[in-house]
Amino acid sequence: MIRKFFLSLLSFALSLLSGTSATSQIIPKTLEAKRTSQRVVIDGKLNEAAWQDAAKADDYIEFRPVIGRKEAYENRTESFLMYSDDGLYFGGTCYERNVDSIARELVGRDGFGTNDYIGLILDTYHDNLNGFEYFVTPLNEQWDAKMTSNQNSDNGGEDFSWNAVWQSAVVMHDKGWTFEMFIPYSAIRFSKDKVQDWGLNITRRRRKTEQQYTWSAIDPNVNGFLTQEGTWQGITDIKPPLRLQLSPYFSVYANHFPVNQAGQKNWTNQVSGGLDLKLGLNQAFTLDATLIPDFGQVQSDNQVLNLTPFEVKFNENRTFFTEGTELFGKGNLFYSRRIGGAPIHAGGAYDDLKAGEKVVKNPTESKLINASKISGRTKGGLGVGLLNAITRPQYAVIENSETGESRQYETDPTTNYNIFVLDQTLKNNSSVSFINTSVLRGGTDYNANVTAGLFSINNKKNNYNLSGQAAISHLDYKESGTENRTGYSHSLSAGKTSGRFTFNLSQQLTDTKFTSNDLGYFTNNNFLDHSLYVGYRYTEPKGWYNRLFYNFNASLSRLYAPIGNLESKFQQANMQVNINAQTKKLHWLGLYLNYRPAQNDFYEPRQLGQVFRRNQSVAFGGWIETNSAKKYSLSMEAYERVFLDFYDLNGLDLFVSQQYRFSSKFSVRHTVNLQPRPRGLGYTSMDEAGNPVFALRNVKTVDNTLFLKYSFTNRMGLTFRARHYASVVHNKQYFSLNDNGSLRSKPGFEGTNRNVNYFNVDMVYTWQFAPGSFLNVVWKNATYHNSDLIDVHYFQNLHNTLQADQNNNVSLKVIYFLDYLRVKSWMQTTRKGEA
Numbered sequence: 001m002i003r004k005f006f007l008s009l010l011s012f013a014l015s016l017l018s019g020t021s022a023t024s025q026i027i028p029k030t031l032e033a034k035r036t037s038q039r040v041v042i043d044g045k046l047n048e049a050a051w052q053d054a055a056k057a058d059d060y061i062e063f064r065p066v067i068g069r070k071e072a073y074e075n076r077t078e079s080f081l082m083y084s085d086d087g088l089y090f091g092g093t094c095y096e097r098n099v100d101s102i103a104r105e106l107v108g109r110d111g112f113g114t115n116d117y118i119g120l121i122l123d124t125y126h127d128n129l130n131g132f133e134y135f136v137t138p139l140n141e142q143w144d145a146k147m148t149s150n151q152n153s154d155n156g157g158e159d160f161s162w163n164a165v166w167q168s169a170v171v172m173h174d175k176g177w178t179f180e181m182f183i184p185y186s187a188i189r190f191s192k193d194k195v196q197d198w199g200l201n202i203t204r205r206r207r208k209t210e211q212q213y214t215w216s217a218i219d220p221n222v223n224g225f226l227t228q229e230g231t232w233q234g235i236t237d238i239k240p241p242l243r244l245q246l247s248p249y250f251s252v253y254a255n256h257f258p259v260n261q262a263g264q265k266n267w268t269n270q271v272s273g274g275l276d277l278k279l280g281l282n283q284a285f286t287l288d289a290t291l292i293p294d295f296g297q298v299q300s301d302n303q304v305l306n307l308t309p310f311e312v313k314f315n316e317n318r319t320f321f322t323e324g325t326e327l328f329g330k331g332n333l334f335y336s337r338r339i340g341g342a343p344i345h346a347g348g349a350y351d352d353l354k355a356g357e358k359v360v361k362n363p364t365e366s367k368l369i370n371a372s373k374i375s376g377r378t379k380g381g382l383g384v385g386l387l388n389a390i391t392r393p394q395y396a397v398i399e400n401s402e403t404g405e406s407r408q409y410e411t412d413p414t415t416n417y418n419i420f421v422l423d424q425t426l427k428n429n430s431s432v433s434f435i436n437t438s439v440l441r442g443g444t445d446y447n448a449n450v451t452a453g454l455f456s457i458n459n460k461k462n463n464y465n466l467s468g469q470a471a472i473s474h475l476d477y478k479e480s481g482t483e484n485r486t487g488y489s490h491s492l493s494a495g496k497t498s499g500r501f502t503f504n505l506s507q508q509l510t511d512t513k514f515t516s517n518d519l520g521y522f523t524n525n526n527f528l529d530h531s532l533y534v535g536y537r538y539t540e541p542k543g544w545y546n547r548l549f550y551n552f553n554a555s556l557s558r559l560y561a562p563i564g565n566l567e568s569k570f571q572q573a574n575m576q577v578n579i580n581a582q583t584k585k586l587h588w589l590g591l592y593l594n595y596r597p598a599q600n601d602f603y604e605p606r607q608l609g610q611v612f613r614r615n616q617s618v619a620f621g622g623w624i625e626t627n628s629a630k631k632y633s634l635s636m637e638a639y640e641r642v643f644l645d646f647y648d649l650n651g652l653d654l655f656v657s658q659q660y661r662f663s664s665k666f667s668v669r670h671t672v673n674l675q676p677r678p679r680g681l682g683y684t685s686m687d688e689a690g691n692p693v694f695a696l697r698n699v700k701t702v703d704n705t706l707f708l709k710y711s712f713t714n715r716m717g718l719t720f721r722a723r724h725y726a727s728v729v730h731n732k733q734y735f736s737l738n739d740n741g742s743l744r745s746k747p748g749f750e751g752t753n754r755n756v757n758y759f760n761v762d763m764v765y766t767w768q769f770a771p772g773s774f775l776n777v778v779w780k781n782a783t784y785h786n787s788d789l790i791d792v793h794y795f796q797n798l799h800n801t802l803q804a805d806q807n808n809n810v811s812l813k814v815i816y817f818l819d820y821l822r823v824k825s826w827m828q829t830t831r832k833g834e835a
Contacts, residue, residue, distance in 0.1 A: 029216040029230035031055050031200060034082045036089070042180045044140070044169035046080070046091050054080035054089070057202055060213040063220055065546035065582070067539060071213055072097075077118070077204050079215070083235060087166075087184035090120050090134075094204060096176040102138050103207035103629050105664045106711030108719075108766065110143040110160050114629050114661065116207055118179060121147065121229065123199025124190040127381050127425045128227045131199065132188055133158065138177045139664065140170040141714045144187075147226065148326055161322035164188075165245075165772040165817060186243045186821060191379040192283050200232035201225075207629045210546070210586050220539050223462050223497040227429050243280025244820035247772070249273060251294050251813040258805050276320070276815075285376030285384065290320045293368050295340075297778045297813055300760040305727040307682060307699070309603040310523040313337075320371060327375055327385035327421045330433045331452045331469055334419055335521035339389045340368040343412030344445070349396035352409055361397035366412045381425035389417045393442070413442035417519055428458045439518040447476040448518035463498035473514045487514025487525065495533070504533040512561050524603060526563070527571065531555040546582045553578070563602060564609030572599035586627040594619040594641075604683050605692045605737055612683075612694070613741030617643045621653075631661050651677045665711045675701040681743075684731055684751050694743055695731040695751060702726045702794055715768040722761045726797045729754040730790040753790045757801040759783040772817025780809045 038050035057079045062069040071077060079092030094116065096102055107113030119135035131147040146162040164187035170179045190196065202215040216230030253270040260266065274292035281287055298317035306312050314337055316322050321336035328334045343366055349359050371389035378384075395408040422434040433454040440447050452471035458464065470490040477484055488511050495504030508529040516522045535551035542548075553576045559569040573596065580590040596619075601612045621639035626632075639653040657671040677699040684695040704724045711717040731751045735743035761781035768774050785801040792800070 026217045026219055026222075026228060028228065031057055031081065031215075031230065031232050033232055033234040033236070035236070036082045036084050040084075040089055040180075040182070042167045042169045042182050044171035044178055044180050046093075046178055046180060050082065050089070051080055051091060054082035054091075056080055057092075057215045060202075060204060060215055061217040062211055062213050063218040064212040064539075065210065065541050067219060067221075068217065075206070077202075077213060079118070079202055081120075081200075081232070083238065085238070086241075087182055087186075088120075088188075089180070089182055091178070091180040092118070093178045094118055094138075094176050099172070099174060099176070101206070101208055102172070102177060104138040105661060105667070106139055106141065106714055106717065107709065108711065108717050109141060109768070110163070111141070112143070113137075113141075114207055115139070115141070116177075116205060118202065118204045120181070120183075121199075121201045121203065121226075122188065122232075123226055123229055124188060124196075125377060125379065125381060125425075126197055126199045126231070128199065128224070128229065128429050129381075129425045129431065130377060130383075131226055131229075132164075134164075134166060134181060134183055134187075136168045136170060136179050136181060138170060138172060139714050140168055140179075142166070142168055146324065146326055157326070159324070159326045161319070162324045162326075165819065167771070184821070185238065185241050186245070186280070186819065189284055189286075189376060190238070190240060192240065193379070194237060196235040196238070198232045198235060199226065199229040201229045210582075210629075221499055221537070223458070223465070224429055227462055240280070240283035241821055243278065243286065245278040245772075246818040247276040247278075247815050248818070249275070249294060249813060249815045251296065251811060253296055253809060253811045255807070255809045257807045281374065281376075284378050285374055286324075287372065287374050288320070288324065289370065289372040291370050293318075293320065293371065294813070295368075296809070296811055297764070297776055299721070299762050300723075300780060300782060302703075302723065302725070303758040303760075303784075304703075304725060305701070305729070305754065305756040307729070309606055309683070311521070313521050320373075324375060325373075325387075327383055327423055328373075328387055328419050330421055330423060331435050331454055331471065333435060333437050333450055333452060333471070333516050333520045335519065338439075338519050339371070339417050340366050340391055342366075343394045345409075345411040346396070349398060349409045349411060353398065354400075356402045357398050357400050359396055360399045360406070363394045363396070363411065366391040366394050366415070377423075377425075383421070383423035383425070385419065385421035385423075387417075387419040391415045391417075410443070413445050415442070416440040419519070426457075428460055429462055430457045431455070437516070437519040444478050446478060446482075448515075449474045449476070450516045450520070458497070461498075463496060464494075465497045466494045468492040471514070471516070473516055475515070485513050485515075487511050489514045489516075489525075500537050500539075502533075502535045502537075504531075506531050509560060526560050527557055528560045529555060529557045541584065544583060546584060546586075548582075549578070549580045551578050552576070559602070563611075566602075566609065566611055568600055568611075570600055571602065573597050586629070588625040589623065591622045592620070600741060606683055606686075607692055610692065610737060610739075611741040612737060612743075615643050615645050617641050628659075633659050650679060651675070667709050669707040669709075671703075671705045671707075673701075673703040675699070677701075684734070687736075687746075687749065692737050693746060693749060693751065694735040694737060696733040696735070698728075698730040698732060700726075700728045716766065718763070718765050720761070720763045723759070724798055724801065725756075725758040726794060726801070727754070727756050728790055728792075728797070753788045755785075755787045755789050755792070755797065757783075757785040757797055757804075759785075759798075759801050770817065772819075774813075774815045776811075776813045776815075778809075778811050778813075780811075782807045782809075 032055050034055045036050040040048050040050050060071045060077045074097040076095050082089050103114050103116045105113040105115055115137040117135045117137050119133055121131050121133050123131040133145045133147050135143045144164050145158040145160045148157045166187050167182040170177055204213045218228050250273045255268045258266055272294055274294055277289045279287040295318045301314045316336045349362055369390045369392050373387040375385040393414050394412040396411050397406055398409055399406040418438045420436045425431050436451045438449045450473045454469045456467040473487045475485040491508045493504055493506035496502050510525045510527055512526045514525045532554045538548040555574045557571040562569055576594040578592045582588050596617050598616045599614045601614055604612045619641040623637035625635045635657040637655045641651045654674040659669040661667040680697050680699050683692055685693050687693050706722045708720040730753050734746040734749040736746045763779040765777040783801055783804050783806045785804040
């Protein structure tokens, strides 16, 4: 294997010298639009007469692993497309020489699993930048997505949190599997033009061979997936319908926590109801609103012990803030967890305590009153997005232990969050954008605003890109004597995006006053960064691999302005080489090597104007992923960083994930992330004089997760997720920080060791009892255990955590989907029956 890697490296060098990077010219296909007025029953059988007149899309072309190869006849794909007054019909047959070759697994809606699939991709405005995707599997599970062109991805950017309601059916037989799909116009966005041409492609994937095909050929060496689409030509006289969809919900919660104190209940309960609404304002724009939202059933956060100077960034699991939000992600200025997040003055309640007082209640998150968003794109390619959310004020309760009197302390005022986005598509897969975020707070708390402009320009051949962003932030302080603050930030990049050889050169600058933290995730300002990426890819099978990628990354970071009396503006530099490959046996593997020279860390001391000098280090590692289509699959990564001097510091990461599929219904996955760091060095606390204290420490961290999945049908399933996180910090030796960033021993200082444990269970039963309608039953368990015990093994830690007080929550939630058009049709049918 090593010899093969070296031979590949030699081949890579020769290819660069010869300049071989051209890609073949592909001519996009065209499909005539056929209309039907006949009745079609979605049962997966394609036995209606209407299918005989539908346009046929066949002769699929492979783009992985062999670019341009035609399908084998016995594994061919035949598909048909037509439209009516109400929507689109897409059906066909995915032939298989051997039915056992069909990969199929029940995983629930929007879950890929180990499945073959076929999908329809529609670019309704034919701008090569935005599309809608609808996929179905051999067991008739659906997933859908919004697609945007992305120069850094072969397949573009796909937002699978976007959901539409449509119909499908599948029949498996001895020649493969046959499918039918009906996509109503309410699930698509398009213009009112009398005659329209839409961008079109169809893709099929066979998981056991990892062969991927498209109806209109795709070259993965060319920038973008939508830029290579075909055309569905001559769609005539279709009208966008009135899009009004309501999803009322009803939920019941029961919560148990052993408070075991007089006047406080161990059991609490809550009954609530609310409504989600989707309203088509016109053919392009949709209003989404959630009234009295309920997010109590979302997956638990992966809490960790944070030893860094920066905030932990959590995933967003609330559907309203994940679905159809691709416009709001422009410029990376929106972190939705800010909405309904931690109150900004939660810690102030403790600072306000008087003699004899204690905090008896302090909300950990602000309550969302309502949220709404408007988004869409006009015929001329102008995308518009508007999101607004309001949270109610939060109060901590402070009680006097002697008198029993209590008072409230406001930890968060009434707050309005707002985002406004304009995104204009241009020719050659280019675009310009404008985004504004604002946070308006009640009372005397400050307001925050960020305004940014973005552009991405591709040349006519779509192989070079120039992009950039400029942003201005403004903090408006209402209290007299506090000066308002305005900051600036920009980024600029240029590079080659198509062909085997690609590169990118970029710069990022942020001054000392810029911040986007009030509605975005922002760690620090005051930097000037430069980075370089150079890559080369082999996308056709040769020798031992199907695909092979090399790349080199380098970066340099400096302060934009010096801090205090510190002379140096240098922060850090970084160089890394990566080699990744997919083997002929469909395994993925990779190797990487990283070097960092000595760096100045201006953030680890937790005090502005001080610096900690980290020594040079080398990191190396590798990873492997076995073929996921097999019953047993393994993913593993090992990463080691070694500091070349000063205490011989090192850090190790080891990640292992294993999955076993017992059947198409039942699977088990176990992941463990081990981080044994026997000689780590970092900030631990402040001394009595307010100076930072560092510690040489042994940090042992284990993140252990077990996931079980059982699907009763393609509409009903049960999932179980249990996670235990344990991090033990043993401080061995303490140091004071010198002015030049070095350390000196600090004998006699008594620090605190830490043993932090989080344990969570999320068990979810889901039944989709009607299209878009769900019944969910959820059990959530949360346990937190904290001590200073360091001489305990992992299983003793787990035992102690399970013995700690546990918070158990059981909930039932029913969501019923109502579509105006379907309700109207049902009422008309009922009246006719009564007549």
